[in-house]
Amino acid sequence: MPTTRDHDMIADMVAGRLYLVCGLPGAGKTTRACQIVEGTSALHLCADEWVVSLGISLIDYEFRIRLQDCMLSHAAALLSRGIDVVVEFGSWSEAEREGIRRAAASTGAAAELHFLDAPLEELVRRVRARGGQEAEGLVTVLVSDSSRFERPSTEEVLRFDGYVGPDDQWSPDRPLSRRDPAPSAQQ
Numbered sequence: 710m711p712t713t714r715d716h717d718m719i720a721d722m723v724a725g726r727l728y729l730v731c732g733l734p735g736a737g738k739t740t741r742a743c744q745i746v747e748g749t750s751a752l753h754l755c756a757d758e759w760v761v762s763l764g765i766s767l768i769d770y771e772f773r774i775r776l777q778d779c780m781l782s783h784a785a786a787l788l789s790r791g792i793d794v795v796v797e798f799g800s801w802s803e804a805e806r807e808g809i810r811r812a813a814a815s816t817g818a819a820a821e822l823h824f825l826d827a828p829l830e831e832l833v834r835r836v837r838a839r840g841g842q843e844a845e846g847l848v849t850v851l852v853s854d855s856s857r858f859e860r861p862s863t864e865e866v867l868r869f870d871g872y873v874g875p876d877d878q879w880s881p882d883r884p885l886s887r888r889d890p891a892p893s894a895q896q
Contacts, residue, residue: 724817725788729809731800732825733858734847735835741823741879742797748881751793754780767843768850781812789816801858803865810869821871823879824861
């Protein structure tokens with residue numbers, strides 16, 4: 710007769726794993742997402758890439774929200790089929806991250822939170838160095854709105870199956886851990 714542990718192992722084999730990568734512009738989200746994709750063969754869903762490819766402004770937030778909702782539905786479908794997914798939306802609020810975590814949980818998938826951060830001056834430098842048509846618009850958003858970003862709290866981190874903070878190195882064989890988030894670079 711199958712045990713609860715057997716059931717959990719089978720569920721882990723069927724459901725994919727969600728890697729939620731969050732942080733302000735210039736924090737290193739795309740770099741981390743690419744590391745995860747390389748190490749796990751997960752599918753990368755990046756709102757910025759889709760927005761730019763569709764010729765929409767990166768700071769058209771009404772469109773971005775609608776797109777991210779569609780992308781999250783797609784991510785849930787992929788997870789339910791056993792495909793690992795990296796979601797890179799920025800995810801400025803705890804409520805948004807919780808919605809993404811719940812979408813993964815509804816499929817039986819584990820969810821790992823990756824939070825990236827750097828001092829504001831460094832974020833601005835990185836965004837300008839990256840360049841592009843939207844660079845100065847993103848710098849304006851960073852300078853005027855970065856204080857609205859809700860850094861993950863201990864309570865939030867504990868709802869995820871794993872957490873990788875700003876000072877942590879990630880590798881595909883790294884065991885999942887849930888621990889207190891490190892102090893923010895912006896505090």
